[in-house]
Every structure is written in C-alpha cells, then in structure tokens.
Amino acid sequence: MSVDRRKWIIDAAAKSFALFGYKATTMDQVAKIGGVGKGTIYTFFANKEELFQEIMNRLVQEMKRVAEEVVNPERNFFDNLHRVLDRVLDFREEHELAIKLAQEVREIGTPMAQAGIQQIERAIVGYIQHQVGLAVGKGEIKPCDPEMTAFVMLKLYMALTADWKKSHEPLPKEKVAELLRFYLQGGLAPD
Amino acid sequence: MSVDRRKWIIDAAAKSFALFGYKATTMDQVAKIGGVGKGTIYTFFANKEELFQEIMNRLVQEMKRVAEEVVNPERNFFDNLHRVLDRVLDFREEHELAIKLAQEVREIGTPMAQAGIQQIERAIVGYIQHQVGLAVGKGEIKPCDPEMTAFVMLKLYMALTADWKKSHEPLPKEKVAELLRFYLQGGLAPD
C-alpha cells in the first residue's frame, strides 16, 4: 500500500544520503535499496531535492526532540545552554547524515549539502533564540534582543569549535562550554 | 645595483599579487613588470612562496603601524579595542591585496592565499592579545587567557560587522561597539 512504499523510500533515502552524501546518492540507488521502481519515488516526491528536504526535516525534528529531552525549566539558563549545546553537538557529531554532509561540504562543496547544514544551524539558532526569550522573561539574564543574542552565541560557538582548531589544538567540548560561559555570562569587567 | 633590483622585484610582485592574486601571478609576469630577468628574482628569493611571504610581511607591518596610530594608553580598554578593530578592518576591506586574496580563497581556494589571510588574522589577534595582556595587568579586565580572549573579540567583531549583514540590515559602527561592550564587558548575568 502507498503509505508503506513512501516509508520504504524515505528509509532508503535516509540510508543512502547518510552513507554516500547528497551528490553520490542516485535516484536509482534509492529505488533499488527501497525495493521500488524509480518512477514510484516521483509519485511521492517531485524531485531529488524534495526527497532530501524530507530527510532533513526529520533530522531537524529529531534534533529538537533531543534538545527538548535535556532542557529543564527548573534549571538556570546557562546550565540549560550548556546541556543543549553539549547534547546537540554530540548528536551532530555522531549522526551519520550530519557527518557525511559536513564532509561533503568540505571536500566537494555540494550546494545542496551546504544548504542542508545551514538548515541544521538555523534550527539550532532558532531553538536557542527561543530559550533566550524565555530566560529574559524570567529575569535569568539581562534584557537583550533574543535574536541578536542567539546569533552571538552561535557565532562564538562556531568560532570556538570550527575556527579555533584551524590554527590550534581543538578544544574539548567542556572547555568550549566553559569559555562560552566565561565570556557571555560574567563578562570581562572586573568584579 | 642589487638593492634597487630587489626593490623593483618587490614592488612588481606586490602590484601583481594585488592585481591577479597568488595563483594567477607568474614569475615571468613579475620579472617583466619589474624589468628584470626571471633568473634575477631567484637570486633574492628562493621561490614564489618566499617572495609572497615578503609581500605579506610588509602588509602586516603596515597594519601594525595603522593600528598603533589609533591606540591611546590614556583611553580605557574597550574604547581602544573598538578603535583598533574598526581601523584595522577598514584597512583590510580597502587594501587591494587583502581583498584579492579573500576573493581568491572564496573562488578557487588557493592554499597559499588561504595561508595569507590567516597570517593577516593572526597578526590582528596578536596585536589585540598584546592589548588584552596590558589591560589584564592594569586590572582593567578580569584575568583571562589573552590569546583566547583576543580571538573571541576578533571573531565576535567580525560576526557583528561582516556576518550579520548577510541576513539583516548592517549595524552602524556605534551599535557594533555597544554590542561588543554589552556582551563582552558586562556579560548576560543579571545585575
């Protein structure tokens, strides 16, 4: 029945994208793995791009779920930030599809893979932005523009993880969390 | 005489690197512009890479000079920080060689050009690092790792100036200074 076929296709595509990346995944491949004719894929998805989008949406959903799992409204903002970042970072580092896409961007620069990791990043910022908004409401952190603050947090995070290791030893993620806290929570003004 | 020839070569190379980038600058080109035989270049520089290094060293020297011009020990740390970053990043945005190298990295990813812009960045961080060290000594800011702090400052500044405007209205300079102060000086912890 059609619902099953759709699922087969999605599963096959997820497997293939994670294993070979966006570019090296062919529609023939997906059809074969999914055990359906190639034409069938096009009755559910207009094109390869849309199929990829479906997979990416699921990945982002899963990340949100995983982040939600770890955040606790009882705890203070920076604890939650640390936990979410830690969890999401682990998730991203371990998830085959995320790994493969990052690699594909680095090595071939496939535009679609680039869009994919950007989508992941935007989801993370959006989530942080939401948390910042809540924290400001609760008076846990100073009033500030949540969007700008989430942006700053992301950029700082990316600088500490991606940029730093271009010319230094990579920082362990506990160190990254500690630094984020040091610079953004307390600030540099002497006590 | 040999000193003059060396200068001719350097000037020709600077012109060519700024105009065509690293890869598209040929040694024949430099020789022709410099009005010397190609072999002569190799009596002063072991290879293209070394010639490029000479040009880059001069660029970094000039940047240091420009930064020095604007820093004032009387003023407080964050004022000087803003002035230096502002001046240096303007300089970088206007200097043909820096522009060309950035473009070359974006468009072809020439490893040598990449090394070049990294060198510029390292010089800026080095300079800020020095200022941070002084500020820590004077008790103007909390004790912290000067290198890491300088790195964070540059990245944050670049995020607020260059990255932000990719998806938003550009921030006026005063706003950037204010935000840098807001996030790094005071921190997000409520008073």
Next chain:
DNA sequence: AAATGACCGAAAATGAAAATTGGTCAATCG
C-alpha cells in the same frame, strides 16, 4: 660576478568522447 632567458619536467588547462544521472512516460501489472 651579476644578470639573463632558453630550456625542462611537472602540473594544469583543454576539449572531445564516454558514462552517468535526474527526471519522464508509454507499457505493464494487480
């Protein structure tokens, strides 16, 4: 002794032929 440019091997650009791939659709199936 200093300067040069013809010369060399290695690397890159070129481009045409061959192979691959996303997407379509007439034939097939249940």
Next chain:
DNA sequence: CGATTGACCAATTTTCATTTTCGGTCATTT
C-alpha cells in the same frame, strides 16, 4: 483503472589524451 515500473532521453559529469603553462635551473652573456 489507477498504481507501478524501468527503458529511455536530455543534460550534466567524468575521463583521458593532448596541449599549454609555469616554477625553477643553468649555460651563456654582459
């Protein structure tokens, strides 16, 4: 009859042999 299929097509990508370019050398010239 609607759902499914895979042979087929145009377009893009890969391959690969040939040509060109370029960094660097060195015998010759100045």
